[in-house]
Structure formats: structure tokens, C-alpha cells
Amino acid sequence: MLKQLRRLDALAAAAGCALVLVSLALIWGARAAVTRDVYVSELGAEGMTTRQAFSTALLCLVVGGVLVAWAGRRVRADVAVLRWWPPSVSLWIASGLFLVASQVTCTYGCPAPVGESFTWQDLAHTLAAVLAFSFACLAMLQTAFAGQHHALATLSAVCAWSVAAVAGLGGVLGILKVSVGFGAALEFVAMTIGIGWVVAFGAAMGFLRAGRGETMRTDTGFA
Numbered sequence: 001m002l003k004q005l006r007r008l009d010a011l012a013a014a015a016g017c018a019l020v021l022v023s024l025a026l027i028w029g030a031r032a033a034v035t036r037d038v039y040v041s042e043l044g045a046e047g048m049t050t051r052q053a054f055s056t057a058l059l060c061l062v063v064g065g066v067l068v069a070w071a072g073r074r075v076r077a078d079v080a081v082l083r084w085w086p087p088s089v090s091l092w093i094a095s096g097l098f099l100v101a102s103q104v105t106c107t108y109g110c111p112a113p114v115g116e117s118f119t120w121q122d123l124a125h126t127l128a129a130v131l132a133f134s135f136a137c138l139a140m141l142q143t144a145f146a147g148q149h150h151a152l153a154t155l156s157a158v159c160a161w162s163v164a165a166v167a168g169l170g171g172v173l174g175i176l177k178v179s180v181g182f183g184a185a186l187e188f189v190a191m192t193i194g195i196g197w198v199v200a201f202g203a204a205m206g207f208l209r210a211g212r213g214e215t216m217r218t219d220t221g222f223a
Contacts, residue, residue, distance in 0.1 A: 013206030016067030
């Protein structure tokens with residue numbers, strides 16, 4: 001039974017990684033089809049020819065994230081506060097919020113939901129997208145303190161701080177409407193790092209659950 005469960009977890013991780021990679025490919029494919037500077041969410045905005053591709057990409061990310069999180073549900077941080085719930089829960093919450101963002105898209109141009117450009121639709125989309133990124137970063141940070149797997153922990157720490165810094169700067173530039181092209185590029189970089197981390201996390205879980213980690217003690221959090 002344990003071996004069968006490991007095999008199912010490994011399959012879930014592999015399928016999740018594949019879907020997340022499809023999501024990344026669809027997003028960059030959509031970006032390549034647009035000739036002007038856009039932020040990530042603008043690809044799915046009303047009136048954009050890339051809207052369907054972007055929506056499909058987010059749905060792939062949602063399903064892939066759920067599967068990867070399931071495979072990594074045994075990972076726990078070593079730090080007390082970050083141990084309140086496992087990274088998998090943070091990933092599940094992020095996936096749910098990305099699902100909302102995929103269905104409630106922003107209006108054309110994705111204006112910041114403040115001042116004269118305010119709409120409840122843009123507010124809902126922006127809030128869902130920002131919270132989704134935040135919970136994804138939290139999952140990275142929690143994994144960064146799961147010291148049983150040093151390579152993954154180190155990678156997670158680098159990705160968490162990189163996504164937070166790059167996405168934060170890109171978001172501020174977008175709100176201030178300063179260097180919009182540079183800010184948009186930063187957001188795509190942050191998105192790529194974040195999705196890349198999900199793939200790396202899923203690959204590590206698949207590797208361990210496929211039996212490569214059979215010799216590890218079951219109390220490591222990765223068994």
C-alpha cells in the first residue's frame with residue numbers, strides 16, 4: 001500500500017509539473033503575440049486576442065499547482081511560525097486564487113483599481129492575483145526553512161526573495177505608471193521564477209516519492 005501511494009504521489013508530481021510547464025509556455029507564447037508592453041494580467045484582459053490562451057494557462061497552473069501540492073503535502077518548515085500549516089496548503093490557496101483570477105479578468109489595459117479607473121472587476125482580479133502571488137511566495141519561504149532537503153531549501157529561499165523583490169518593484173512601477181515597460185518585464189521575470197519554483201518543487205517531490213528517497217528516515221518530512 002505504501003509503495004502504491006508513493007507511486008501515485010510521483011505520478012501526481014509529474015503530471016503537475018507538466019501542466020505547470022504548459023502554463024508557462026502558453027503565457028510566454030501569448031506574450032510573444034503582443035507587440036506592446038503589457039503586464040501579465042493584461043494578456044487575459046477583455047478585448048485581448050490572447051485572453052483565451054491566458055485563461056487556459058491559468059487553469060493549467062491551477063490544476064498543476066494542486067497536484068504538485070498534493071505530492072509535497074508532507075513537507076513542513078522547521079520554524080515555529082512557518083509550521084502553522086505546510087507549504088502545500090499555501091500552494092492550494094494560491095491555486096484557488098489563481099482560479100478566481102482566471103475567471104474574473106481585468107478590463108482592457110488592466111488599469112489600477114484606484115481613482116477614476118476604479119472598477120470592482122479590476123479590484124477583484126488584482127486582489128486575487130496579488131494574494132495568489134503572496135501565498136506562492138509563502139510556500140517558497142516555508143520550504144526554504146524545511147531543512148531536511150538543503151538544495152531545495154536553498155533554491156526556495158532564493159526564489160522567494162527574488163519573486164517578492166522583482167514583483168514588488170514591477171507592481172509599484174505599474175501603479176505609479178513610471179517605466180511601465182520595465183515594470184512589465186519585471187513582472188514576467190517574477191512570474192517565470194515563481195512557476196519555475198513550482199516545477200522544481202514538484203520534481204523534487206516526484207523524485208523522492210518515486211522511490212529514490214526510500215533510504216531516508218520517515219521523520220524527515222519528505223518520506
